[in-house]
Structures are given as structure tokens and as C-alpha cells.
Amino acid sequence: MAQTKIYLDDAIPSPAMKVWRVFASKPQALAGLWGVGMLLLLTLVGHYLAPFAAEFQDPDALLLPPSWNSNGTVEHFLGTDDLGRDIFSRLLYGVQLTFGTAVAIVSSALVVGVIIGSISGMMSGLKSSILGHLLDALLSIPSLLMAILVVAVTGPGLSNVFWAVGISLTPQFVRAIHQTVHEELQKEYVTAARLDGANALQIFWYVIMPNVWETVIIQTTLAVSAAILDIAALGFLNLGAQAPQPEWGTMVLQGLDSFLTAPWTVTIPGLAILLSVLSVNLVGDGLRSALTPMRN
């Protein structure tokens, strides 16, 4: 066999490769990644996979238990609710409303947060502190209170959830990015780049930003799980998505009427929320433990 490798020492992996190796060495992190991947896929194609329409009511199958129960049928895999709607189909439709909205909110908050946070982090003195602390007052209003305020102004609905959760998430991004940029700015490698004649924009993009992305990534996973929980909680309080919409928190609220006779109408949407948040958190946890040793 031809010796193709002349040097016996291993190729040095790139930083991204290193992170991936640490990340992939944890089975629970990989499981979380699969979960998040599935959720993203279902956000796009969930509609086509659902056996029934979200609002389709089957009058012959009211409060049908899940299929593993002796009274259940395979047709309605996870049972039906009190109006005869197929819970499995509604869950599939709901991925877009709960998970999809969460991702959309977090991406918008991320863009705004990165812009404000990096501008205020790069500046110094009073200007920076005004910009950096401008949104701190919003940070102290919990997301639910923010939602109540937004609903009081505009009335309930999923679009208001977008504003409410978005407004309460943005200051977190601003603060995290502001602090990281500010900390990195004090370090000596930045001074070295400045002595080399780099201007502020170059310092920001080529010198500091590569070290800020880690914070951004970790903050994003935290924000996605918080956003899912907030959207569901608002749906449950009837302040977010409204009644016929198959948002998971709203489904729990609708199942509440038949909770005692048909607990699966509450348990199954709740489990769906739990599993999605759990998979996001597993990914976040894995990323954090993979990124932290690199930073130190």
C-alpha cells in the first residue's frame, strides 16, 4: 500500500472543527441537535405531513385517547380533543406557530441587539453608557408584563407576541454583546492591532467580532428556549395566539376544559413544548461546554 502520508503527526484541526469534536463527543448534545434539526424541518414542511387539517373536526371521534390506549385508533395517533380535532396534526401545524415564531423573534432581536450592542460597546464614556443602559429599563420588565402592556395597547394575537417577546429579548442581546465587546476592547491583542494602524471598523470586524460570536451563539440558544416558553405561556394565558390556532400553549388552554376526563389533551402539547425546549437547551449546553475551554 502506498504511503500517502509523509508526516506522521496529525493535522491540526481548525477551531470550528475542535468545537464540533467536543460537541459531538456528547450524545445528549447530538440528540438535541437532531431534535432542533427536526423542528426546523417541521417548521417548513409540517403542514404537508399532517394527516388532517388543523381545524378539521371529526364528529365521530370526540376525545379519542391516543393510539396506545385500547380505545384509541391509529388514524388519530395522539388522540383527538373535545371538538374531534386530531392532536397529532395540530401539533405538526403548531411547530410553525410556536417554534417558528420563536426562531423569527430571536433572529430579529439578534440583529437589533448585535447592531446596538456593538456600536455601544465600541464607544466609550457617556455615549456608550447611555446607549448600553438605554434598554436596561426594558430589561427589568419581565417578558410577561411586557406582553400584558403590548396586549393592553393593541389587543391579543400572535403578532403582539412577536413585539412583546422581541422587546423583552433585545436588551439581553444588547447587554451581552456590549459587555463582551467592551471586555475584548481592553485586551492587548486589540492594542497590537491598533498600533499596526487598523481603524475602528477594521478592529471591530476583523479583531473583535471573531471573539464575540461565541457569546452571540450561546445567548441565541438561551433566547430561543426562553422565547418558546414565553410564546407558549402567553398562548396559555389567552394573551397570545387565539383560540382556533394550533399554538401549543393555546392547545393546553383549550384542553383544560376536558383535563379531568381526557388528560392527554393537556399532557401531549405540554410534552411537545418540553421536548422542544429541552432539545434547544441540550444544544445550548453542549455548545457552551465546547466553546468555554477554547475561550480560556
Next chain:
Amino acid sequence: MANYLIRRLNLFIATSLLLIGILFYATHLFPVDLGYALSGIQYPTDAQEAQIIEDYRLDKGSVRQFLAYTGERLSGNLGVSVTSKRPISEELLLALPASFELAFVAGLIALVFGVPLGVIAALTHHSALKKFIMAGTLTGYSIPVFWLGLTLALWFGVKLGWLPISGQINLLYEIRPVTGFMLLDTLLSDSPYRIAAFRDALLHIILPAVTLAVLPFTVVVRITRAAMVNVMGQTYIRAAEARGLPYSKIVLRHALPNALIPLLKHIGLMLGPFASYAIVVEVIFSWPGIGSWLVSGIYQRDYTVIQSGILAVALLIVFSSILIEVLYTLANPLSRKEFYGSN
């Protein structure tokens, strides 16, 4: 140090003013008449209307209006509730202690169980136990609180029938509010059934407090564990070991106090989500606190309730997070390094 305290005080005042500004702005956006949104009186008589315009300077420019609004709110005039027609400040004073009671008991549960479990997770060499604790906390962190509350209520309240699932105390007991904390009030009351009432109040608080405690508990366990692992690797622990101190003494006297400092900081960061969770828990268990009061306020479009509830909760959170930050600085000499150097 004085300089630092003044800076924190300034921050508190600035943030509070900003908060009031946000609420002032939102009040103008409410889809009702401004005077109604400010005072809660839907159909005022001429005298009342003149009083509202006088109080809130509605005939002046927006800066004067804002100053008048700030003055009225801070002096305790929060308007009257649209639904009950009673002054908001009265209702607020009734609802606040109940919320404090719930939050206090939940926080206590979280700390009493969370800190030891975090220490165990950090020190144990039993890898299955460690994994079990970490997996458990991650799951607890991911549970939607309303679902957890409903499930606990179904199992322990309905199926097993062990615990009551609604309210603060059985309505048969007539307890005169003294402090507003039901657990204290039952003990302070002079009725012959006060021990029974105390037991009843205790049973009522278990389910909501446990539900609310899950989030802080998981955070406490994880932070304590991380801080403890960090501290146990420090050189002064090795020095203590070299001096031959017993292991329990090293952990309790040398490691744990230092591990609790980062915990303090994270408690401050956790206040916002904790308040959100508390609102949901109060709604589920019909706890007569500020959360359920606020949510019923929004269902009934009671604009004065919404404003003052948000103002009260947000101000409390700002105040406590700044207080915790000051405590953190007092407890942690390393964080004081900055202003020793600069001043």
C-alpha cells in the same frame, strides 16, 4: 465606596424614570380616552373631569404632563380600578404581600434544596448521580411552568386528593389580615382554630410554591455546582488540605462561602423570569397575588390596574436587582478592585 453607592442610586432613579416614561407613553397608546386610562373613571362628572385635568395637567404640554404623571404615581395616587371602583393603591397593598409570601417560600425551597444538591453534584465521584442531577436540572429548566402546575394539580390535588389547589386558605377560616402574609396572620390571629388555619394555609402554599420553585431550584443547582467545581480547584483549597483540615470543614468553611458569591449574582439576573413564572403560577392556582390581579386586569381591560401592576412589579425588580448587585459588591472583594484602582 460612597461613590459607587451614589452611582447605583443614580442608576435606580434613572431606570425608574425611564420605566415611568415607558408607561406614560403606553398610556397614551391605550385605545381609550386619556383621562379614563389615567384615572380609571369611565364616566366622570364635571367636577371629577376638572380634577383629572388638574391632576394630570392634561391642558399643558407633554413634558408638564409627564412630570404631573410621575408626581401623581409616586405620591401613591394610582387611580381607581375600573371594575371594582376601589383605589388601586388599596388593592395593590392587599395583593403584594400574598405575592411576596409565595415568592419567599418558593425561593426558600429553591435555596434549601438547591445549594446542597449543587454541592453534592460538584463533589461526588459517582458519575451516574452527577449525570442524573444535571439531566434533572436541565429538564426542570425546560418544563413549561403552566403545564407543570396543571400536572401537579391534577396528580396531587385531584387524583390523590392530598393538597388543595386553589387560593391561599380555605374560605371557612376567617383570618384578619395583619401583615398580609397568610402564614403569619394565621399564627397571629387570636381565634381558637389558628393552628388548624395555619396548617391549612401551609397546605395551600405547597403546590404553588413547589411549582414556582422549580426554575430557581434548577438554576441554583447548576450555578452552585459550577462555582463549587471552580472553587475546589483553587490553590487555597489545596493549602487547606495540606494543613490537614477535615474535609467537611474545607467544604463548609472555605469552599462554600466563595461558591455562593456567583450564586448571588445569578439570583439578581433571574428575577425577571422568576416574576414571569410567578404570574403564571398565581393564575393557575388562583393565588390572590399581584400576578393574578394583573392578568384579570388585562382580561377586563382595566387600564389603571395594568399600569400600576406593571409599575409596581418592574420597580420592585429594578430595586431588588440593584440591591443584589450592591450586596454582591460588598460580599466580593474582587469586584471592588475596579474602584479601588480608579478612585
